[in-house]
Amino acid sequence: MCVRTRPGSTVPELTVRVARASNPAGTTAMCIRDQLDGLWSDDDFAEWYPRDGRPGLSPAQLATVCVLQFLMELSDRQAAEAVRCRIDFKYALAMDLDDPGFHHSVLTDFRARLAEEGRADRLLDLALERIKAAGLVKERRRQRTDSTHILAAVRDLTRIELVTEAMRAALEELARRAPQELVGLVTDEWGQRYGRAARLGKNPTHPKTRIKYLGEDTYLLLRYVRTYLRGLWDGPQIQALRQVFLQNYFIDSRERVRWREPDETGRPPSATAVVSPYDLTARYARRGGTRWRGFLAHVTESCDDGAVNIITDVTTTPAPVYDTRSLPVIHARLERRNLLPAEHLVDGGYTSVALRDRAAREHQIHLVGPVRKKTTRKSRKGNVIDNNDPRRLRRSITPGQSPNQTGEPLAHDPTRMFLRPQSEAERDG
Template identity: 25%
Template sequence: MRFVSSEIFPPVPTETARAARSVFGRSNFYLATGDQVNSLFSGIILEDPHGRIHKPSRSQAMLYLITIFQYVETLPDNSAADALRLRTDWKYALHLPLTYPGLSASSFCEFRKWLLSDRTGEQTLQTILTRLSEVMLVTGKPCFSLPSGDIVRKVCLLSRLAMVWDSIGEILGVLAGKQPEWLRTVNLPHWYERYGNHQKTINLVARDSELEALAQQIGADGDYLLKAISDAHDLALANLPEILGMKQIWKDQYVLGEGKISWRKDACAYCSSPIHEKGFNEKINRTGTERRSA
C-alpha cells in the first residue's frame, strides 16, 4: 500500500510548543525540524511495510525521523525510546503531545529491517536527509556525509552493540545476586572493568571498526559464560529468564563456526523482535489514534 503525504503532521500541540520554546531557541535542531516537518515529506510516497497499518503516513514519517535522530545523536534503540517518551524537543519535532507514551524500542529495529530490504524506503530516507540538510545548516549541525543505507546500518550497529553489552552486564548482575559463589569460579579478570561499573557507557562515537572489535570481545565473553552455564548442569541456572534471553540474543547477533564466534555483518537482519508483528502494528496504529486526540 502507498500513501502520498501532504500535511501529515497536525500543528504542534499547544502545551508541547510552550514547554519546548521556554527551554530551546528557534535555532535548536529539533525545533527547526518541527517547524519544517511537513515540508520534509511534501509529495513523498510513504510505503506501508506490512500492508496492514491503519493510516500509516504519520507513523512512517515518525520512524524515518527517529532513525535520523538516532544517527545524529548516536543513540541506540533503548535510548531513543527513552528520548521519544521523555524529551520535549523530540516531541516538538514530531508534533506530539507531552503525554505521548512513546513506542517500543523494537519498533525502530523492525522499521530498519524493512528499510534495508526495500529500495524505495531507502530512497525515501535519502530524500528526507537531503531536505533536512538545509535545516542542519541553519542550526549549525554538520550535514550528513553518509548515504541513507549507511546511516541505517550505523544505527543498527549502535543498537546491536548496546543490546549485547546491556545483556551480559545484566546477566552478571543477576548471577552476582543469585549465584555469587559459582560466578567467582568462572569470572574472568577483565569482566569487572568492562561490565561491573554500571555508570560506564560504551563510546558509541568510536569508529565502526572499534565498535565491531568491542562487539567481538563481548561475544567471546558471552560465549564463554554460556558454555560455563551449560557445563554447570544446573537447570535452575540455565533456565533463568535472563539467561534464556541472552542465548537468543547471541544466536541472533553472532555466528558460531569451527569453535569461533563471529559478529554478524548483516545489520539488523537477524534481530528477533521481543514483540510479535501484531504488537508492532498495534504500537504504530496508536500514533494515528493519538494524532486525532491531540
C-alpha cells in the first residue's frame, strides 16, 4: 500500500462542535490536536511506503493512536473501538463522525513497520521537534532516567529444548528453500523428534539419550548443509542452529560430539548465549530477584516542577548490559536532539565517580543519584561488614587528643575514624 497525503488535516467542523459540546474542558486526546496540531503528518512517513499501489490508512493517524493507546493503557481492540466510538479520538485524528475507523490488526502491522531500521527514533525526533516548538520541553532543565526489563516474545527453554527447537527451525527453513534436498536426509525418526514444538520440561525422560542423538543429528545436518548446500549456509535458522550447537556441544579429540558441562568445558556467558533460535538478540539476565530473557529499556523524561512530563529518549539494550554503559549513549542521543539536561536524576545503577566526572566535563550535566549498593555474593548473603560499620571501627583518634581508652566508636563523623593497629602485647595475647 502507498501513502497519499490527505487533502487537509484540519478537524471537520461537525466533529469540532460535538467534541466541544461533550467535552468543554477538553481531554488528553483533544490537547494533542489543540496544542501540537497533531504529532505527525502523512508526509513524515512517505519514505516508509511505496509510491504506487492502493492507498492505505493514514500513518500519522495510526501513530497518534499508538500514543493514545499507551497513555490510556488500551489493548489493540480497545484502541480500535475508541477510534470508532469516542468523539475526542475522532477530534484528535481529524476524522468525520461517521468514519468507521479500522480493524485492530492494523495496529500490529503498523508497529512491525515502525520497528524496522530505527524508524521509532525518527518518529520520536519528529514529535519532540513539535513539542519543543510548543514550549512543553526545553534544554538544560531537569530530567530523570530509569530502566525496566522487557520480555522477549519467546518461550523459556531448557538446554535440551533449545537445541531441539533450533534443529526444528532449521529443518523448516530448509524445507521452504530446498525441499528436494532433504529427501535422502530426513528419516522417520527425525520426523518424530522434530516434527512438533519441544515440550520436555526440566526433567525429560532419558536425558542422556536425548543429548546424544540431538548432538549427532545437529552435527550431521550442519556438515551436510556446509558441504552440499553452501548457498543455504547463511540462512538465519541455520546460523542460529550453529550458534546453539557451539554453546551446548563440542567436538573432542576423537571427533565425537560431547555435551558441554559447566565444570569441564564451560559455557558462554549470558551476554553472548542464545536463549531462543527465533530471536538471536534476546539474552538472559538477573537483577536482584528478577530474572528474565529479553532486553532493557532506558526511559528518559523531563521532570520539572509544575510542568508536563515528556519522554525525551528511549534506549534499548541487551538485558545483561549494565546501566553505567548506557548512560553515555543516552547523553549522546539527548545532545543530538538538543535536549541535554542541567540536572539528571538517576538510580544507583547509573552512578559512579567516573560517570559523574564525564557528564560534568563533556556535557555540563550534574548527575544526581544514590551510592551504588554492594552486589557481591558475600554481601547478598549478609557476610560482609561495611567499612563504616562500628564493629570495624575499634578505636578513634581526634587530632590533638589521645586515643579513646574505652575502645568504643565515637558518635561523630565516621570519616574521621580509623582503625587503631594492635600493639605487640595484644597480638601475643
